Amino acid sequence: MFVVEYAVCTGGELRREVGGLADALDRLRSLPDESSFVWIGLVEPSPSDMHELAEEVGLPPLAVAASLRPHQRTRYQLYDRILFVLLKTLQYDDPTSKVETGQLTLFLGERFLVTVRQGAGDPFPEVWANVSAHPGLLRHGAKSLAYAVGGAVADGYNEVSDELATDIAQLEERIFAPGRTNAVDAIYALKREVLEGREAVQPLEVEAREFLSGTLPLTAEAREPYFREVANRVLRAAATIRTSEELLNSILDAHLGQISTWQNEDMRKISAWAAIAAAPTTIAGIYGMNFDHMPELHWSIGYPLVLGVMAAICYGLFRAFRRNGWL
Template sequence: MTTFRVALLVNNELRRGDESLIDEWRADSDDRLWVDVQEPTQETIEPLLEQRFGFHELAAEDTLSPNTLPKYDSFPNYDFFIFRTVAINVTEHISETYKIAAFLGRNFLFTVHRRPLEAANNVWDRLPGDRRILARGNDFLLYSIVDMMVDAYFPVLEQIEECVDDLQDTIFENADPMQLDELLHLKRDINVLRRSSLPQRELLNQISRGDAKLVQREHLIYFRDIYDHMFRISETIDVDRDQMTGTMEAYLSVVANRTNEIMKVLTIFSAVMLPLTLIAGIYGMNFEHIPELHWLHGYPFALGLMISIAGLMLVYFWRKGWIARPRKRGHDH
């Protein structure tokens, strides 16, 4: 069900209500209007946007499309923006993308989003106690919403970094396939953030340069601050991706070293058993005339020969360092 929240600031007096409050706003006045639309449908939003306020049909179409990337379009009487943010449950590895479309005019702001948006809700709740948010201009109101959307990236990145640090510690202690599975899920989460942050960084760069004509010059510094945050987020994402790649390589290296150790033990065991098998095979042949076959000490001689050869081979492997030998302790000088 489509819900409308309307805030109207007239002579520093704030009024809030539903869409009926829009009728009390005049486009040629200095009154400030904010219309926030949640869960829009084509039947309810297109008459409002296209017919009542004359917004372009392509902008209205982008408003309803769930896959539109962050963008900025300039129209004669308003600016049109698409912003996105991402909410990720790092424990369950469930990600949700939130989109908000904004129509910014001289004295109005329309925001449209499909699902409840925490940033818009927070600003709506703050308005009665701080009406300066709307009094300073609708562009400042837009900044307040976008600023909270961008700042929502930081807690998610911190959680991901903590998970990667924990994985690095446990991998060197005891590498396990579950750790690789967790690492791949974290890498997917960081890629979701990256896909959302890159186009948004470019959009905020456009606004901070002054390309949006309806963003007041004195408020550009606030959008530059958001752009700096978005730039830091993008850099952090790249660092985290590199860290995950390094962690994955460390995991594969630990597993490969463990496999090599196992193969070394099996190879040494096979090498020791080879001459013993040869001796047993020689004396196990069914020939009648074998000199040692009827010798009184033939059996203990064969066993002693096997033990001696095995012992000499183990000593040889140990001296070569192929079998772990105790480390020499350094002497204090």
Template sequence: MGQVVAAAAYHKGRKVADIALNQGHEWASQPEHFVWIGLRDPAAPEFSILQQQFGLHELALEDALAQHTRPKLETFGDALFMVVYSPVRRADDRLEFVETQLFAGKGYVISARYGDSAPYSAVRQRCEARPLLLEHGEDFVLYALLAFVIENYRPLLDSVHTELEDIEQTVLDRPLTQADVERIHSLRRDLLRLRRQVAPLSEICQELQQLEFPFIDKHMRPYFRDIAIHVNRLMEDLTGLREMADHAIEIGLLLESSRQSLTQRKFAAWAAILAFPTAVAGIYGMNFQNMPELTWHYGYFGVLGVIGLGCAGLFANFKRMGWL
């Protein structure tokens, strides 16, 4: 069974009574009244009660009981059904999306939340603290709920931005480790999932601005346009964050390639230096009989001197070239 988190009746922007689930229609049918019902993990029995009172469309109820994957907006006569998702970062760093279903029509707004996410009690408190705006009724509540969902994305994006900045600085200080690459990949995957949930919200806000519903006042359309602006900013930020993640990997690969190139140059330089005494020793190890230097009294020391001077010259030249 689900839980009724809060249910109240409002008149001209002020709460007049806390109500039971089966009292919604009684209050909603009164002039200039509407009810706002908040549910947690509702099931078929709760939806059956609501259908009897507000005449919720059967297709909307079937949709509500099904699992969804993306936000959407559907209309049924003079009522609407909406699905949105709030992002939640769990203690084990997993990113999850908590589904919220919204039913709205003349005289009622119903929110149904599935799972653990930021509660909507804060939204209700904000709305009740602004009676002049709450007097607009159902459309203002719908706007406040959508705005709250959008707000939940901002702290998460700020957290990802900070983490990517730290990774970029780490990449400049030391080579990328496997853990770094795995973390960047995880962030890129989370950004794609966030984009998948945010992108449809822009279309939803556009539709809300155009709907001709009796409970949506034309004066509320700028509020939905404001939400659309925030959604577009989120989309821009998501694009920028994904580019940051891609750049972090690219910079890491370029720096690693540069480090490997430097190491290879050092190996090549030392190999050239060591090749010189090897070549000299190889010449005098051929055991030809007619080699005048073999009978020279200071020949051994002379060859060592030539080897030393040759190696020192090569070392100085490679040092000047920046290979050592």
């Protein structure tokens, strides 16, 4: 379903307004001064609506095409005076313990910010709360709102990575609790969810490190402490996800070792009981051959004596296997 939201920033104050795409474009054309800008937010737009907007504000065609296709890889590129940024959004679903992914595309111009959202993950409630709590946040124009959006996306990464870390801790407790459990399927399912997070965060990790080291070509305004904090949030999420991957690999190795140990224990028990059963079976087989010359067959105590020997051998084997930990 195609949804249009827009807001106008004048004098450092962002006001959300009601209307459609045409109204948003009219407001963009009638901005009062150079410090004002318009945010236009599209949710799953149609190609025709997206191309109409692209022609009006001069969005690059290749970037527009990428914004309409879901499941794209995180990337950014500067087209003349428009910065194109494509991010993956993450959302944790509590009932299913699944990580849902979406896509957020940003087109940043001098006097506008266009965002195109596909799939799960909506960072804008946090963006509006952040803007309301920090009135001076938008003093650098549309780029400030773009960084606020990036910060909200990074917070989503951290929320998901923390939830996954909690799931891993619970799974670890379950695996190492007393008793036997086969959690291989659960481990691989959780590895799949961690991989979803890694695919979203990992491409941003290099850029975040370059940002903090000062090697990215950014303006002085872009190096405000708030923007550096966004990069730190990305690095924190990346570190948490990396730790989760390593821990899951260790848990899987340990659990496979557990299963191997349990199988060995079962084989020892089976072998021990088979040996115990073999002793009376062998004796019974010997006396079942019905030879003519077996004197003990005619003894009055022959039958109870053989039963006693069987019982003694079985008991001796049982004690021996029990003492050695096989039973």
